[in-house]
Amino acid sequence: MSKATQAKWNALEKAIQEEVRKNVFCVNCGVTTIVDHKIILGEYDTVLEGKCKKCGGGVTRLMESDWL
Numbered sequence: 001m002s003k004a005t006q007a008k009w010n011a012l013e014k015a016i017q018e019e020v021r022k023n024v025f026c027v028n029c030g031v032t033t034i035v036d037h038k039i040i041l042g043e044y045d046t047v048l049e050g051k052c053k054k055c056g057g058g059v060t061r062l063m064e065s066d067w068l
């Protein structure tokens with residue numbers, strides 16, 4: 001993770017981080033918790049990419065830009 005990305009992530013309130021992690025959609029399990037996540041900062045979108053806590057499948061979560 002780059003320093004710029006880390007700085008943006010740190011700017012998020014912890015409560016919001018928790019809310020995001022627990023509201024990830026898995027094709028197998030439905031709403032689940034993301035684990036082993038990393039943040040991919042795009043020019044317009046920020047995406048949380050990781051694994052489903054329940055089945056271990058890959059999941060992604062789009063981060064609304066107004067949270068950053």
Ligand SMILES: [Zn+2]
Pocket residue numbers: 026027028029030032052053054055056057
């Ligand atoms: Zn799953």
